[in-house]
Amino acid sequence: MTKKERTFLFNICVILYNILIGLAVTAVLLISLLFFLAENPNLSESVFVQIALPIILLIGLIAAMSISVHTVGWVIKKFHLEDKLDPKVVSRYQKKL
Numbered sequence: 877m878t879k880k881e882r883t884f885l886f887n888i889c890v891i892l893y894n895i896l897i898g899l900a901v902t903a904v905l906l907i908s909l910l911f912f913l914a915e916n917p918n919l920s921e922s923v924f925v926q927i928a929l930p931i932i933l934l935i936g937l938i939a940a941m942s943i944s945v946h947t948v949g950w951v952i953k954k955f956h957l958e959d960k961l962d963p964k965v966v967s968r969y970q971k972k973l
Contacts, residue, residue, distance in 0.1 A: 883962040894944050901943070902936035945969060 909932055913919055949969040952958060958966050 879960065879962060882960055883965055886957070886961055886965065890944070890948055893948070894940070897944055897947075898937065898940040901940045902933060905932045905936045 909928060913925070919925070949971070952961070952966060952969055958970075
């Protein structure tokens with residue numbers, strides 16, 4: 877298997893991981909919003925939900941990206957994939973100190 881093929885397969889796996897982690901983080905945040913609204917039923921009819929929902933989705937997106945970058949960087953380092961993948965992909969996920 878060539879370096880290009882391994883990089884392609886790695887990118888497909890990272891895309892699937894990003895989708896799953898994004899859905900999981902957003903679901904956790906939305907469920908916590910639902911529990912918060914269940915405790916305060918008057919808030920569900922107010923403008924609070926219209927303002928909070930986009931903010932929660934944005935926070936979920938940023939958190940999922942951060943989690944993804946850190947975990948993919950850890951996987952690259954843990955399984956010694958630096959020399960097996962394209963250097964551009966490796967440099968995207970690993971930070972040089």
